[in-house]
Amino acid sequence: MDMGKIYNAKEVEKKWSKYWVENKTFSAKIDKNKKPFTIVIPPANVTGSLHMGHALNTTLQDILIRFKKLQGYNTLWVPGTDHGGIATQTVVEKLLKKEGKTKYDLGREKFLEKMWQWRSETGDTILDQLKMIGCGLDWDRVAFTMDKSRSKSVKKAFIQMFDKGLIYRGKKLVNWCSSCETALSDIEVEYEDEKSNLWHIKYPLKDSGGYVIVVTTRPETLLGDTAVAVNPSDDRYTNLVGKILKLPLVGREIKIVSDYIVDKSFGTGAVKVTPAHDATDNDIAKRSNLETIEVIDINGRMINVPEKYLGLSIDEARKEVVKDLEEADFLEKVENYSHSVGRCYRCSTKIEPLMSEQWFLNVGEMSKKAVDAANDEKTVFHPHSWKKPYVLWLENLRDWCISRQIWWGHRIPVYYCVDDNGGKNNCKSIASFEEPKECPCCKGSKFVQDNDVLDTWFSSALWPISVFNWGEDENNEDLKYFYPTSVLATGHEIIYLWVARMVQFGFEFMNDVPYKDIFIHGIVRDNHGKKMSKSLGNVVDPRDIIEKYGTDALRFALAQSAAPGRDMQISEESFLAARNFANKIWNASRFILMNLEGIDKVDEEIDPLELADEWIIAEFKNTFAKVKSAYNTYNIDTASRELYDFFWTKYCDWYIELSKIRMMSSDINIKKQVLSILVYILKSTLQLISPVMPFITSEIWQILNKNAKIIAESELPSLNFSESLDSVEKMKNIQDIIVKIRTLRSQMNISPAVQTEALFNILDDAKEKIAKENENYIKQLAKISTIYFGKNMERPKNSALVVAGSFEIFLPLEGLIDINKEKARLAKETALVRQEIERTTAKLNNDTFVKRAPKIEIEKVRIRLNAATFKITKINESLKFLD
RNA sequence: GGGCAGUUAGCUCAGCUGGAAGAGCAUUUCCCUUACAAGGAAGAGGUCGCAGGUUCAAGUCCUGCACUGCCCACCA
Numbered sequence A: 001m002d003m004g005k006i007y008n009a010k011e012v013e014k015k016w017s018k019y020w021v022e023n024k025t026f027s028a029k030i031d032k033n034k035k036p037f038t039i040v041i042p043p044a045n046v047t048g049s050l051h052m053g054h055a056l057n058t059t060l061q062d063i064l065i066r067f068k069k070l071q072g073y074n075t076l077w078v079p080g081t082d083h084g085g086i087a088t089q090t091v092v093e094k095l096l097k098k099e100g101k102t103k104y105d106l107g108r109e110k111f112l113e114k115m116w117q118w119r120s121e122t123g124d125t126i127l128d129q130l131k132m133i134g135c136g137l138d139w140d141r142v143a144f145t146m147d148k149s150r151s152k153s154v155k156k157a158f159i160q161m162f163d164k165g166l167i168y169r170g171k172k173l174v175n176w177c178s179s180c181e182t183a184l185s186d187i188e189v190e191y192e193d194e195k196s197n198l199w200h201i202k203y204p205l206k207d208s209g210g211y212v213i214v215v216t217t218r219p220e221t222l223l224g225d226t227a228v229a230v231n232p233s234d235d236r237y238t239n240l241v242g243k244i245l246k247l248p249l250v251g252r253e254i255k256i257v258s259d260y261i262v263d264k265s266f267g268t269g270a271v272k273v274t275p276a277h278d279a280t281d282n283d284i285a286k287r288s289n290l291e292t293i294e295v296i297d298i299n300g301r302m303i304n305v306p307e308k309y310l311g312l313s314i315d316e317a318r319k320e321v322v323k324d325l326e327e328a329d330f331l332e333k334v335e336n337y338s339h340s341v342g343r344c345y346r347c348s349t350k351i352e353p354l355m356s357e358q359w360f361l362n363v364g365e366m367s368k369k370a371v372d373a374a375n376d377e378k379t380v381f382h383p384h385s386w387k388k389p390y391v392l393w394l395e396n397l398r399d400w401c402i403s404r405q406i407w408w409g410h411r412i413p414v415y416y417c418v419d420d421n422g423g424k425n426n427c428k429s430i431a432s433f434e435e436p437k438e439c440p441c442c443k444g445s446k447f448v449q450d451n452d453v454l455d456t457w458f459s460s461a462l463w464p465i466s467v468f469n470w471g472e473d474e475n476n477e478d479l480k481y482f483y484p485t486s487v488l489a490t491g492h493e494i495i496y497l498w499v500a501r502m503v504q505f506g507f508e509f510m511n512d513v514p515y516k517d518i519f520i521h522g523i524v525r526d527n528h529g530k531k532m533s534k535s536l537g538n539v540v541d542p543r544d545i546i547e548k549y550g551t552d553a554l555r556f557a558l559a560q561s562a563a564p565g566r567d568m569q570i571s572e573e574s575f576l577a578a579r580n581f582a583n584k585i586w587n588a589s590r591f592i593l594m595n596l597e598g599i600d601k602v603d604e605e606i607d608p609l610e611l612a613d614e615w616i617i618a619e620f621k622n623t624f625a626k627v628k629s630a631y632n633t634y635n636i637d638t639a640s641r642e643l644y645d646f647f648w649t650k651y652c653d654w655y656i657e658l659s660k661i662r663m664m665s666s667d668i669n670i671k672k673q674v675l676s677i678l679v680y681i682l683k684s685t686l687q688l689i690s691p692v693m694p695f696i697t698s699e700i701w702q703i704l705n706k707n708a709k710i711i712a713e714s715e716l717p718s719l720n721f722s723e724s725l726d727s728v729e730k731m732k733n734i735q736d737i738i739v740k741i742r743t744l745r746s747q748m749n750i751s752p753a754v755q756t757e758a759l760f761n762i763l764d765d766a767k768e769k770i771a772k773e774n775e776n777y778i779k780q781l782a783k784i785s786t787i788y789f790g791k792n793m794e795r796p797k798n799s800a801l802v803v804a805g806s807f808e809i810f811l812p813l814e815g816l817i818d819i820n821k822e823k824a825r826l827a828k829e830t831a832l833v834r835q836e837i838e839r840t841t842a843k844l845n846n847d848t849f850v851k852r853a854p855k856i857e858i859e860k861v862r863i864r865l866n867a868a869t870f871k872i873t874k875i876n877e878s879l880k881f882l883d
Numbered sequence B: 001g002g003g004c005a006g007u008u009a010g011c012u013c014a015g016c017u018g019g020a021a022g023a024g025c026a027u028u029u030c031c032c033u034u035a036c037a038a039g040g041a042a043g044a045g046g047u048c049g050c051a052g053g054u055u056c057a058a059g060u061c062c063u064g065c066a067c068u069g070c071c072c073a074c075c076a
Helices: A009-022 A052-070 A085-098 A110-122 A125-132 A149-165 A219-224 A278-287 A314-329 A364-375 A384-395 A454-460 A477-480 A492-510 A542-549 A551-560 A570-595 A612-631 A637-662 A668-689 A696-706 A726-747 A766-771 A775-782 A819-845 A847-852 A855-881
Strands: A036-040 A074-078 A080-082 A169-175 A183-184 A190-203 A211-216 A227-230 A244-246 A251-259 A270-273 A331-344 A349-360 A378-381 A413-417 A448-449 A483-493 A513-519 A756-762 A784-790 A798-804 A807-812
Touching: A009 A125, A009 A551, A009 A696, A036 A477, A052 A074, A052 A125, A052 A483, A052 A513, A052 A542, A052 A612, A080 A454, A085 A784, A125 A448, A125 A726, A149 A169, A149 A492, A149 A855, A183 A349, A190 A244, A190 A270, A190 A314, A211 A219, A211 A270, A219 A270, A219 A314, A227 A278, A227 A696, A244 A756, A251 A278, A251 A492, A314 A331, A331 A349, A331 A542, A364 A384, A364 A492, A378 A384, A384 A492, A454 A492, A483 A492, A492 A513, A513 A766, A542 A551, A551 A570, A551 A637, A551 A696, A570 A637, A570 A668, A570 A696, A612 A637, A612 A726, A637 A668, A637 A775, A668 A696, A726 A766, A726 A775, A726 A798, A726 A807, A756 A766, A766 A775, A775 A784, A798 A819, A798 A855, A819 A847, A819 A855
Parallel strands: A036 A074, A036 A483, A227 A251, A378 A513, A483 A513, A756 A784
Antiparallel strands: A169 A183, A169 A349, A190 A211, A190 A331, A227 A270, A244 A251, A413 A448, A756 A807, A798 A807
C-alpha cells in the first residue's frame, strides 16, 4: 500500500477487520502446552447497537486479549448476545403498537414467532459492529442466551436448584411494573426523588374520643391498612399500644402495635401499616402477625375496598380518598414533601409493591460462598475498592424473584399435572427438560407448563458456564481448560445485577469462581460529566467518531482515559488528539521506510554505536517494562500514555531527528547501522501499541515485514541485552544544552535558517568529553555551524550567553541581536536564579535538614546551589561585559 | 442515614512507596527545516478544595470540614 502523508484509516481498517475474521486469527483451540487466557464478553442485548459504553468495554477487553496473545498465552474471547428479556419485548411491542396491535391480539405463540423473526433481522448488528472495531473474538463460538445450548444450561440449572429446594413458589410482596406487566427483582427498581405531599390523617380511637395522627405519602393505601405502628420506646404512645383504632372511610378495626423500625422523630411517630403494598409494612406485619389485605391489583386498580373506590386507578383513588378524608374531617393537614419513588429500570413506570405469586430463588448459601471468594481473593476486584459494596450487597440479599410475566425469555421448566378440563390437580409440580410423560403422583398424563419466564439475568448469571456448553455436558474439555475464566471486564453499573450473580452461580454449579479477576472500568460521560443518554441528546455515537477519526483513534482515546473504576469525560478533542497520534505513527514509519528504500537488508541484531543509540535503547527498555506491567494490572490508561510519550517525545522528537545525521551519511554502512536500531525500536513499539491500535500497527508491520507473521501473532522481543544506564544521564546533558540554545535563539527571534557559531567555555573535563563526543547532536538540533571548545576563551562582542550545566556558552550574534534585549533577558534570569540560591541556601542552613535528611538529598541541594551560583556569576560577568 | 470516589494550569486529566509541580487541548511567538502544518521549536499560565497535624521535608501520609458525583438504605 502506498504510504501517503496522511494515514488513510478507512481502507486499512476494512482490510484488517476482514482479515482477522477470515483467517480465524483469534479462534482458540485447547492447547495443553499453553496457558489459557479467557474472557467471556458481557453479552449485549439484541436490541442494541454499539454505543460508547460498548466501545469502551470491548476495546479494553480486546487490549487484554491482544496483549496476552503477544505474551504467548492461548487467548480466547467468547462473543455473544443476550435476549434481553423485558427490554427486547418492549421494543417489539412498540412496533406492534404502531400497527395498532397488542401482543394479546397475536397470542403467545405468534408473538414469540415475531420476536424470533425480529431477532434474526437485527440480532447480529452488534456483532458486526464488534468486528468493525477490530475485536479479537473467536467467531466460531458465538453464543446467544436463548440458543439451544444456552437454553439447556438454563433448564439444567433451574431443575437442579428446584430439586434441591432452592427454588420455590410463593406469594410475597414483589415490585410490580404495571406497564411491563411483570414482577421485577429488587435491583431492577431505580429510585428517584419526587415532589409529593405528606398527608397527616386522624385515626380515631374506638373507645374514646381521641385519635392518633398518622403521616403518609400514600393516602390511598389507607384502605388496606391493618394496623398503626409506633416505636416501643415512644412515651407519647406507650399507653396506646394494643388499643383499637377505627380506620377512617372503611370503619375496620385495627390495632396499634409497636415495632422497633418506626422512627420516633419522623412525622408524628405513628405509621399506618399496609402490609400488602409496602415492604417495611410487610416486615412489621410479619413481626406482629397482622392481617394482609390487598387493595391494589396487578392492573393498578383498587380491589377489596368499599364500593365507591372499587376499580379506581391508584391516582383516582388517591384523589377520592383525600377528598373524603377532608370532608369527614379526618385530614389534619397536608405538607409539601420530597421523597424517593421506585421506578422500573426499563420503562420508568412507577413501581407498585404488591402481593403476588412468584418464583423465588433462595440465594443464602451461594451468597456466602460469593462473599468468601472475594474475601479469600479467589476473585479479585480491580480496583479493590469495589469489593466492599459487592460484599455488602451479597450479605443483605433477599431471595431473588426470578419469574417474569412476560413471554420473551426462558419459560420456566415446571409442569403441572392437570385433569381433562385443564384444571390443576393437587399433585406435586415437576421441573423437567421436557413435558413429563406421567405424573408420579396420580399417573395422569396431562400437563401444562408454567406461564412465566425467567428473569433475563438468570441466563446471564450462567453465561461463563453456558458459553462452554455446560448444559450439554458438564464435564467437557472446554470447561475444564478455559474455566474459570481469567478476567471479567465490565462497568460498575452491573456489579449486582450481573457480576455478583455469576459468582453465586459459579459456585453453585462449578464449585469455583467464574473468573479470577474482575476489572471494573468507568462509565463514559459527556464533556460536562453527564451520563450519555438519548433523552439528554448528548450521546456521542462511536460510529461517527470512527467515520471522522478512525477506529484506532477511538480506541486510543478511550484506552487513554480508562483509569480503573473511574468514570471518564470524553470530548471531541481527545479523539482528535488520538487521530493525530495515529498520523504521527504513520509518518515516523514512513520516514523509516523511505530511508530503507534501495537497501536490501538491515541487521536484525542491534548494535549501538553511539550515545543516541544507547539512550533510545535504555529508554525503550524502561518503557517496555512499565507498559507490560501496566497492561497486566489493568492500568490501560497508564500503558497508553507511556507509549504515547515514548513514541512521540523520545523516539520521534529526539531519536529520529538525531538519526538524520547518519541518514545523510554517504557511507551506506553507517546509514544501515542506524536504520537497524530505528527499525528495531519501531517494530517493538508497534507491538506494544498494537493491542490499543491494532489496525495501523498491523498495516505498518506488514509493510515493514512483508511475509512475516502478522503483528497480532508475533512475539514480543526478549530484550535480553544490557543497556547503558548512564546514557540517559549523558543524553540529558546534551539535551539541556540544545534546549537552552534553542530557547535563546527563539527569544532573540533568530530564524532557524540561520546557523550560528558557539563558544563553549569548559569548567568540567568529564562534561567536556560528553559534549565533544556528541557535538554533532548539538550542531544538528541547535543549528550551530561550528563549536569551539576551550578554557577561558574570551567573550566575543555582541554575543549572547547561555549557561548550561557547567558550560558557559557564547553565541556570537553580530547583527542578529539587540544588546538591550539581551540585557533585559539576563536581568530576568537573574531574578529566577537568585530565588533558587535563596531556597537552597536556606535548606543547607537548616541544621535539622542537614542532620536528618539522607546524604543523597543534601548532596542534590548542594549541587543545585553550586549550579545556581555558577550561573549567576556568569550572568553578572556577562552583564558587566555588555555595559 | 450509610458507603465509595473525586477536588492539581482556561478545559480534560497524569503525578507509584513523601525530596525542586506534568501531559493533551486551548492560548502567544517563530518556522511550509523533504516523515508528519493532523507538524516542528520556544513561551505564558498552578498559594495542588479548606483547616489542622506528623516530618528536616507534604499535591503525596493522618484527622476534621466543605463541595461534586455515584451507589446502597425499611426517607412512613
